[in-house]
Amino acid sequence: MPYVPHSPEEIREMLDVIGVNSVEDLFAEIPTELRPKSFDLPKGKSEMAVLEMLEKMASRNTTNLTSFLGAGFYDHFIPTAVDALSSRSEFYTAYTPYQPESSQGTLQAIFEYQTAMARLMGMQYSNASVYDGGSALYEATLMAVRKTRRRKIIVSESLNPIYRVMLNSYTSNLNIELVTVPHNHGCTNVKSITAAIDNETAAIIVQNPNFFGSVNDFTDLFATVHEHKAVAIMSTYPVMQSVLKTPGQMGADIAVADGQSIGQPLSFGGPYLGIMTCSKALIRQMPGRMAGRTEDEDGKTGYVLTLQAREQHIRRQKATSNICSNQALCALRTLIHLCLLGEEGLRRTATLSAERAHYAVERLTAIDGVELFTKGPFGNEFALTLPVNAFEVIDKLTERGIIPGFPLGRYFDGMENGLLVACTEKTTEEQIGIFAEILRGAI
Amino acid sequence: MIPQELLYAKSHEWLKVDGENGTIGISHFAQEQLGDLTFVELPQVGDSFAAGDEFGSIESVKAASEIYAPVDFEVIAINEALEDAPEKVNEDPYGDGWMVKVKITGPTDALLDAAAYEKVTEEEDH
Numbered sequence: 001m002p003y004v005p006h007s008p009e010e011i012r013e014m015l016d017v018i019g020v021n022s023v024e025d026l027f028a029e030i031p032t033e034l035r036p037k038s039f040d041l042p043k044g045k046s047e048m049a050v051l052e053m054l055e056k057m058a059s060r061n062t063t064n065l066t067s068f069l070g071a072g073f074y075d076h077f078i079p080t081a082v083d084a085l086s087s088r089s090e091f092y093t094a095y096t097p098y099q100p101e102s103s104q105g106t107l108q109a110i111f112e113y114q115t116a117m118a119r120l121m122g123m124q125y126s127n128a129s130v131y132d133g134g135s136a137l138y139e140a141t142l143m144a145v146r147k148t149r150r151r152k153i154i155v156s157e158s159l160n161p162i163y164r165v166m167l168n169s170y171t172s173n174l175n176i177e178l179v180t181v182p183h184n185h186g187c188t189n190v191k192s193i194t195a196a197i198d199n200e201t202a203a204i205i206v207q208n209p210n211f212f213g214s215v216n217d218f219t220d221l222f223a224t225v226h227e228h229k230a231v232a233i234m235s236t237y238p239v240m241q242s243v244l245k246t247p248g249q250m251g252a253d254i255a256v257a258d259g260q261s262i263g264q265p266l267s268f269g270g271p272y273l274g275i276m277t278c279s280k281a282l283i284r285q286m287p288g289r290m291a292g293r294t295e296d297e298d299g300k301t302g303y304v305l306t307l308q309a310r311e312q313h314i315r316r317q318k319a320t321s322n323i324c325s326n327q328a329l330c331a332l333r334t335l336i337h338l339c340l341l342g343e344e345g346l347r348r349t350a351t352l353s354a355e356r357a358h359y360a361v362e363r364l365t366a367i368d369g370v371e372l373f374t375k376g377p378f379g380n381e382f383a384l385t386l387p388v389n390a391f392e393v394i395d396k397l398t399e400r401g402i403i404p405g406f407p408l409g410r411y412f413d414g415m416e417n418g419l420l421v422a423c424t425e426k427t428t429e430e431q432i433g434i435f436a437e438i439l440r441g442a443i
Numbered sequence: 444m445i446p447q448e449l450l451y452a453k454s455h456e457w458l459k460v461d462g463e464n465g466t467i468g469i470s471h472f473a474q475e476q477l478g479d480l481t482f483v484e485l486p487q488v489g490d491s492f493a494a495g496d497e498f499g500s501i502e503s504v505k506a507a508s509e510i511y512a513p514v515d516f517e518v519i520a521i522n523e524a525l526e527d528a529p530e531k532v533n534e535d536p537y538g539d540g541w542m543v544k545v546k547i548t549g550p551t552d553a554l555l556d557a558a559a560y561e562k563v564t565e566e567e568d569h
Contacts, residue, residue, distance in 0.1 A: 149487075284482065309482065309502035318500075318507075 070422025071406040074261045100304045107303035110291040113335040121255040122248025123277035128289035128326035133258025134166040136274030140254040143285040144203035144231035158183040158210035161411035186212035186374035203231040213381030222251040242346040263337030273327035287321030353380035356423035363436040381422040390419040444471035451560035452513035468541045472564045480529040485521040515549025
């Protein structure tokens with residue numbers, strides 16, 4: 001049987017009640033040029049054929065590689081309890097928590113997650129999460145545009161290029177001007193960004209550690225942003241916030257991150273979660289769900305979704321965003337992971353990852369012709385300039401069981417020899433040693 | 444609770460005319476219908492609106508409503524106290540709960556006097 005919920009008769013009946021002649025008429029409001037020309041879907045297959053196809057695809061994956069790949073997503077260790085607890089059916093199959101009386105567990109989990117995220121970022125508020133780090137950044141951009149009623153967004157080129165491409169694509173049909181400020185040898189060009197800020201600027205977007213792994217303190221930059229009544233947006237890597245000056249300490253207005261690195265496996269690119277935190281002044285511009293803690297008439301603690309007038313079910317077309325869901329299960333995993341590690345454990349994770357990366361720099365730059373591209377402090381990730389094309393090196397080393405890193409030439413012109421290398425607490429000194437020897441042989 | 448000296452819009456805003464300037468808020472009836480307010484969103488000084496435009500919004504615990512311009516106006520001041528104390532609108536809608544002070548830039552003929560507005564509220568109550 002086909003999994004189609006409505007028979008032609010039922011569709012007819014619904015159309016009659018609404019008073020339109022056809023499904024086509026129902027969507028007449030949407031201009032034809034905005035509609036998809038085709039969904040380009042192949043014909044249906046049997047369950048057996050689908051399974052066979054998927055198994056064939058899955059068998060092409062190589063699963064036992066040593067990876068030095070980061071570029072925004074990191075292979076950290078996930079305690080087994082994260083899987084065990086997050087797969088409890090109360091959470092795993094929970095329904096949208098809009099009826100607080102039947103969703104106290106889910107709501108409390110969201111509330112605790114928000115508390116943890118706000119503390120991690122040093123910010124005042126967090127929402128319940130959005131789809132991923134990229135959508136969080138886009139929503140932050142719109143928050144700034146609404147708040148300032150300005151249209152110019154200054155973007156640092158050292159922001160993850162995946163996010164820059166995404167911002168371009170998301171804002172292409174909006175009246176928003178993105179101004180990109182070039183990086184300076186892998187460092188965030190604070191001087192040029194400062195010079196670009198004017199009274200037309202809605203927001204600046206910077207990243208710490210930046211895409212090349214460099215660590216910055218943006219306190220003075222954010223002060224300039226505030227002098228111009230603009231909004232300071234910072235994209236971050238959550239694990240590193242345990243050892244770095246937080247966005248809140250620097251004076252950021254909005255701090256966003258992808259929560260993948262705390263509790264989510266890399267898993268081929270998702271599902272992850274977008275962390276969004278902000279200052280009190282921007283709370284009503286925040287998209288999506290937010291859980292709050294309150295008391296019932298007997299003085300008992302209870303949890304509810306709060307400030308709902310921002311959301312679609314109350315504000316309709318004037319809602320702050322069309323995001324009305326959150327990545328509840330991923331957010332729960334992040335919360336459980338954080339609780340298991342604790343403050344000290346997360347700091348240890350970040351420190352170990354950074355120590356391994358510094359050892360890797362020592363070993364890799366000892367090879368003739370291999371140089372560190374970025375100057376200044378870095379955490380667990382760094383950019384190298386190789387004496388040969390990085391794409392070719394990646395191909396060669398992958399065949400030997402090592403993914404050496406991310407090819408910078410994919411997003412940066414003239415950086416075909418650039419390689420972005422990341423370590424985590426899972427990276428061993430032995431793996432680094434083997435990597436260095438194989439790399440030496442490959443160039 | 445319908446002061447005689449004010450003008451009213453059908454959408455429940457009041458206007459106090461003072462020469463070419465005025466003060467705008469929402470009526471006692473409107474705040475009663477909305478219940479406890481949790482937030483008032485106001486425009487910025489310098490913004491201009493035509494009669495009937497939405498110039499702000501009010502949120503109560505479970506609803507959000509728009510506030511409409513009773514006349515053409517330009518904003519010269521906003522009641523910043525409402526940012527932290529939106530309940531002032533519930534407590535004193537014609538006094539401390541005022542929303543914007545404006546320069547009136549259009550005719551006020553279309554607005555209702557107290558007696559006509561009272562009829563509007565009676566009809567809505569039934």
